[in-house]
Amino acid sequence: MGEEKQRGGHAGKNKYAVACSIMGSIISILMGYDTGVMSGAMLFIKEDLKTNDTQVQILAGILNVCAVVGSLTAGRVSDWIGRRLTISLAATIFLAGSALMGVAPNFATLLAGRCVAGVGVGYALMIAPVYAAEISSAEIRGSVTSLPEICISFGILVGYVANYLLAKLPLVYGWRAMLGLGALPSAVLAVGVVAMPESPRWLVMQGRVEQALAVLRRVCDTADEADVRLTEIKVAAGIADDAAAGAPHQPSSVGKGVWREMFLHPTPPVRRILVAAFGVHFFQHLTGIEAVVLYSPRIFKAAGIATRSEILVATIGVGVTKTVFILTAILLVDRIGRRPLYLSSLAGIVASLACLGFGLTVVERSAPHHSPAWAVVLSIATVFTFIASFSVGVGPITWAYSSEVYPLRLRAQGASVDVAINRVMNAGVSMTFVSLYKAVTIGGAFFLFAGLAVLAATFFYFLCPETQARPLEEIEEVFSRGWRERRRSPAMAVELPASNVPDGKAQP
Secondary structure, rough: HHHOOOOOOOOOHHHHHHHHHHHOHHHHHHHHHHHHHHHHHHHHHHHHHHHHHHHHHHHHHHHHHHHHHHHHHHHHHHHHOOOHHHHHHHHHHHHHHHHHHHHHOOOHHHHHHHHHHHHHHHHHHHHHHHHHHHHHOOHHHHHOOOOOHHHHHHHHHHHHHHHHHHHHOOOHHHHHHHHHOOOHHHHHHHHHHHHOOOOOHHHHHHHOHHHHHHHHHOOOOOOHHHHHHHHHHHHHHHOOOOOOOOOOOHHOOOOOHHHHHHHHOOOOOHHHHHHHEEEEHHHHHHHHHHHHOOHHHHHHHHOOOHHHHHHHHHHHHHHHHHHHHHHHHHHHHHHHHHHHHHHHHHHHHHHHHHHHHHHHHHHHOOOOOOOOOOHHHHHHHHHHHHHHHOOOOOOHHHHHHHHHHOOOOHHHHHHHHHHHHHHHHHHHHHHHHHHHHHHHOOOHHHHHHHHHHHHHHHHHHHHHHHHHHHHHHHHHHHHHOOHHHHOOOOHHHHHHOHOOOOOOOEEE
8 A cells, every 4th residue: 555655656667677577487488388399299209209198198297297396396495596596597497308308319318308397397487477576566567477478378389380390300300309499598598587686575585675675776666666665575574664774684584484374374364365376276277278288289180170281380370369368468457457357268268168169079970071161160269269268367367366465475485386286287187188088078078178167267256356456565465354355446445444454353
């Protein structure tokens, strides 16, 4: 509240802060590239290494399993070495994995490279939205914390294009070049992030208040705004507002006791925050996005697209659609709020999945090469409407919302658990989709995803309050008012007197 009242009408759209957020989010391009390029590379790997469907599923999902390991360690590491160096570490790990995949002589080496890259992905997914949230102001936080998702989508698109272009190489070189190319941008990024400023909130947690103020004065529009934000961060970090800039604050205390507070003795607001943050990540991949993105070549083939070249061109269309609609989400999220965009997105997802399931069922039950034209068109079109619906809401808002709801003391390690849940769900879908659609038909698989998307909408509507335009230091107060806070507009909530919430008596 104090931040908004004292800024004197400035929009908070500091170009330097946006540039820092973009740079910090570029790490996510690497993860997207790996996902996109693997969808096409698997076609060639299966032919070259003679892998079976089980091996293909393991190869697709092992990256996410290993990402869990990376994400669970990334929170503590970022509290220890800082947000900026954690981004550099993520790029370095991904570089090693990409290089290993690019020279893999057999399936075992390829799998090892995927495992190493997966650890880097876990670090990247955790740190990018946390850094963006901590460097930006409340007015643009929704947009900049959605940047990792647009970078993932752009990376997927680049991966699809690489598939199409490199498919013309001899079989033995083509898929290795596709996977190995990820090492080049990783090397540049690992060094380039050194030019970025450290998160001011992390600096305050380390007791480096003067350095935090210097960063804030670069990312804020006015010196007064920087002073106000510093005061709020110090209060959230438990540092007295009148403490000297150089006053000691034990760095060794950073990150300790977090797991106890989160899981053993959470307060009612923290418990609600954990339910909301963990829940959005639990449901994100149950909508079937990984099945569509990673196995889109198989889906298009099932829909009637025959040649490998046509399939790869169609997957490029998926990447373009994803990128365009996430850009749309970035423009809208700070204007209309998280809840309207997320719930509208899920409505489109449910409709698209139901129609996709219906179209693929008709195609599957038709005689070979005699599928009704309308069913083929419906199946292909609803792949694109599904991607558009997901990308305009559920995709970016999952990361934006979960990165902003945690109190400062819990943010890094809370985000680590978020990413672990996200990667487990991603791995579960990617490693079982082929077996699932063989068991219940490909149409039946998408009907199942549609039903799960309905559950996701119910969860978000009842348990996730709006966070639009609130300073990070005030969001815990929103959750202290109970689940019914979702019915209040942000303006009403800002005006609510603090005395309306009795001390120690949070609404259940």
